[in-house]
Amino acid sequence: MxxxxxxxxxxxxxxxxxxxxxxxxxxxNAEFVYTGFNEKPAFVDRTVDLILMGPSGExxxxxxxxxxxxxxxxxxxxxxxxxxxxxxxxxxxxxxxYILDDKKRRHEALGLFDFYAKQDLWHRYNGYVLGSxxxxxxxxxxxxxxxxxxxxxxxxxxxxxxxxGINPDSKYEGIHLKNLYATAMIGPILTLNxxxxxxxxxxxxxxxxxxxxxxxxxxxxxxxxxxxxxxxxKMIH
Amino acid sequence: xxxxxYYGAILTARSAIFALRAIGRNATHFPGGLAMKICPQFLKxxxxxxVLIGVTGTNGKTTVSNMIGDVLKAAKIPYAxxxxxxxxxxxxxxxxxxxxxFWGKRKxxxxxxxxxxxxxxxxxxxxxxxYLVVTNLFRDSYRRxxxxxxxxxxxxxxxxxxxxxxxxxxxxxxxNLKPDNRRVTFGVDRLENEVEIRxxxxxxxxxxxxxxxRLTFDFNRYHHLGKAHCEGCGYTSPKGDVVITHVDETxxxxxxxxxxxxxxxKKIGDNITDLYNSVAAIALLHTFGMKTKEILxxxxxxxxVKSRYDVSELNGKKVIVMxxxxxxxxxxxxxxDFIRRYPRHERIGVVLxxxxxxxHTVSENIAFxxxxxxxxxxxxxITQVLFGGMRxxxxxxxxxxxxxxxxxxxxxxDEASAVQLVxxxxxxxxxxxxxxxxxxxxxxxxxxxLERMSEREVKA
Numbered sequence: 001m002x003x004x005x006x007x008x009x010x011x012x013x014x015x016x017x018x019x020x021x022x023x024x025x026x027x028x029n030a031e032f033v034y035t036g037f038n039e040k041p042a043f044v045d046r047t048v049d050l051i052l053m054g055p056s057g058e059x060x061x062x063x064x065x066x067x068x069x070x071x072x073x074x075x076x077x078x079x080x081x082x083x084x085x086x087x088x089x090x091x092x093x094x095x096x097x098y099i100l101d102d103k104k105r106r107h108e109a110l111g112l113f114d115f116y117a118k119q120d121l122w123h124r125y126n127g128y129v130l131g132s133x134x135x136x137x138x139x140x141x142x143x144x145x146x147x148x149x150x151x152x153x154x155x156x157x158x159x160x161x162x163x164x165g166i167n168p169d170s171k172y173e174g175i176h177l178k179n180l181y182a183t184a185m186i187g188p189i190l191t192l193n194x195x196x197x198x199x200x201x202x203x204x205x206x207x208x209x210x211x212x213x214x215x216x217x218x219x220x221x222x223x224x225x226x227x228x229x230x231x232x233x234k235m236i237h
Numbered sequence: 238x239x240x241x242x243y244y245g246a247i248l249t250a251r252s253a254i255f256a257l258r259a260i261g262r263n264a265t266h267f268p269g270g271l272a273m274k275i276c277p278q279f280l281k282x283x284x285x286x287x288v289l290i291g292v293t294g295t296n297g298k299t300t301v302s303n304m305i306g307d308v309l310k311a312a313k314i315p316y317a318x319x320x321x322x323x324x325x326x327x328x329x330x331x332x333x334x335x336x337x338x339f340w341g342k343r344k345x346x347x348x349x350x351x352x353x354x355x356x357x358x359x360x361x362x363x364x365x366x367x368y369l370v371v372t373n374l375f376r377d378s379y380r381r382x383x384x385x386x387x388x389x390x391x392x393x394x395x396x397x398x399x400x401x402x403x404x405x406x407x408x409x410x411x412x413n414l415k416p417d418n419r420r421v422t423f424g425v426d427r428l429e430n431e432v433e434i435r436x437x438x439x440x441x442x443x444x445x446x447x448x449x450x451r452l453t454f455d456f457n458r459y460h461h462l463g464k465a466h467c468e469g470c471g472y473t474s475p476k477g478d479v480v481i482t483h484v485d486e487t488x489x490x491x492x493x494x495x496x497x498x499x500x501x502x503k504k505i506g507d508n509i510t511d512l513y514n515s516v517a518a519i520a521l522l523h524t525f526g527m528k529t530k531e532i533l534x535x536x537x538x539x540x541x542v543k544s545r546y547d548v549s550e551l552n553g554k555k556v557i558v559m560x561x562x563x564x565x566x567x568x569x570x571x572x573x574d575f576i577r578r579y580p581r582h583e584r585i586g587v588v589l590x591x592x593x594x595x596x597h598t599v600s601e602n603i604a605f606x607x608x609x610x611x612x613x614x615x616x617x618x619i620t621q622v623l624f625g626g627m628r629x630x631x632x633x634x635x636x637x638x639x640x641x642x643x644x645x646x647x648x649x650x651d652e653a654s655a656v657q658l659v660x661x662x663x664x665x666x667x668x669x670x671x672x673x674x675x676x677x678x679x680x681x682x683x684x685x686x687l688e689r690m691s692e693r694e695v696k697a
Contacts, residue, residue, distance in 0.1 A: 014605075015605055018635070063449070143379050187607065213634050220630035223630055
């Protein structure tokens with residue numbers, strides 16, 4: 001089993017390495033491949049079981065697009081053939097048509113999805129998300145400068161019950177297409193959502209799924225879910 | 238011609254300062270907010286001291302500002318500062334009010350300002366520091382500061398071209414700010430027996446800022462601090478202008494190279510960050526024009542602010558209260574590193590308190606704990622690690638995922654209960670780590686722990 005982490009030096013910006021930590025516990029025999037700038041991604045020539053990419057700074061995001069552009073067809077093939085892909089934070093911005101920066105400059109992106117990202121570096125959005133996926137609650141935090149614009153109602157990762165979706169007017173969060181899961185939630189979303197971690201691993205056919213310290217992770221998850229459901233919790237802060 | 242509302246703002250803010258101080262408050266923030274509401278460009282209009290010393294950066298701002306202030310005070314150079322107030326617009330406005338006459342005419346000649354790096358765009362267009370110390374740039378609160386590149390860009394765009402920069406030669410991020418400005422660099426050479434730390438979970442620079450090639454670290458102190466070179470374009474870290482070259486732990490002295498001359502000065506504090514803070518302050522004072530002999534003489538009288546590192550001893554056991562700045566993975570990692578280097582013969586307990594702002598209507602993002610080097614606490618003599626605060630369950634899960642013995646970790650939803658979990662039979666020294674807003678809880682926890690130690694001694 002191969003897990004590829006794309007650009008870990010710049011694109012695991014907000015605690016997203018917690019996802020890698022959890023996967024290492026769950027998949028002790030997996031090969032973890034870390035691909036840096038100017039290196040050919042493993043998914044181009046090898047069968048990769050899971051591709052991970054997290055959030056990055058705005059300049060690094062443009063370099064990521066530059067680095068992935070030669071391999072866009074291979075990435076498209078991965079999506080179409082059902083390779084598991086998990087994108088967190090602003091990683092999904094790179095998969096859209098273009099990024100409009102706060103100086104109104106248009107930066108072409110990978111063009112894999114029909115949406116665009118709009119940055120506003122003067123207004124950082126900070127908020128929580130509570131949503132429903134596959135019959136269970138998803139929780140997470142958003143801290144971002146960009147919002148996505150486009151119609152993801154047919155292929156959203158999940159419907160948002162509290163908080164915002166891909167932009168302040170959307171109730172649909174991220175993208176779920178085949179086995180690609182993408183969300184603007186940042187950080188260790190697998191440890192924050194042990195039910196989703198289990199779902200993902202089961203879907204990957206890894207055999208018996210053992211989530212380490214599941215009792216503790218579930219206790220923290222249950223606490224957070226109940227907090228996010230309370231009316232007095234401000235979903236934007 | 239200054240607008241009328243500016244004078245209205247002065248009058249209102251001064252009245253607020255008078256009223257608040259009459260009831261025993263510091264009045265270092267609120268009056269500044271009032272002034273801003275009445276006159277949004279207040280800072281533009283008020284007269285500034287001719288010599289403005291700014292201190293900004295992720296870590297060490299307060300300590301460096303205090304050190305500079307202490308030396309100026311000892312040298313009998315009067316100055317205004319925001320040491321007691323906030324380091325954002327409101328606090329800076331109050332400081333400017335104190336540095337001027339009633340109607341905002343220049344009074345103080347010198348001013349030392351700690352300036353939060355995030356508010357640079359709202360400060361530097363109006364207030365142009367003569368000297369600006371940038372202590373370092375690291376990842377900080379994800380919610381407030383986003384990422385280090387974002388903060389570097391803000392500083393790059395807003396620091397005035399005429400400002401002389403005092404920059405950290407060991408930090409390739411802040412070092413490359415405003416390359417055309419006049420600059421003096423400070424640093425700490427690799428010390429005798431110093432062990433490199435290449436296993437930090439986060440490093441904020443991997444690629445050359447000049448050409449994008451992967452950097453090679455020749456010496457990595459921790460995170461991205463150290464000396465590196467680029468094999469792509471030949472860029473290399475500078476050796477620094479004001480540098481600590483040697484530390485004598487026995488005599489508590491350090492050797493300092495100021496350009497080409499060597500001096501000896503008192504070593505302040507026990508942590509490498511104290512060395513950086515000291516050398517940054519000395520570099521500034523030297524650039525400011527103070528004679529080296531005078532700087533070093535006055536430096537001998539400086540002490541680290543006690544509240545940030547406070548040791549109490551009772552019957553052979555110690556309670557150390559130390560600031561760890563929660564929501565900041567670097568500061569917390571540095572404290573974890575400090576604890577792992579603590580004498581191995583002492584059995585250590587650690588109590589980490591969460592953010593106090595994480596209250597009943599706010600649920601803090603705990604992402605930073607997955608970037609914090611809690612692994613450093615995996616030492617045989619660290620017998621207990623306890624977490625106190627609403628997010629204790631997340632901390633426990635993270636700690637266990639780091640592979641550290643499950644039997645050593647526990648926690649409670651409030652700080653006081655967490656401290657009660659300290660097993661006094663298992664520890665000789667207890668570290669109580671607090672965040673930017675949990676100092677009162679930490680001090681209260683310290684008292685509770687000392688009481689328990691005392692009662693235990695009486696029973697024995």
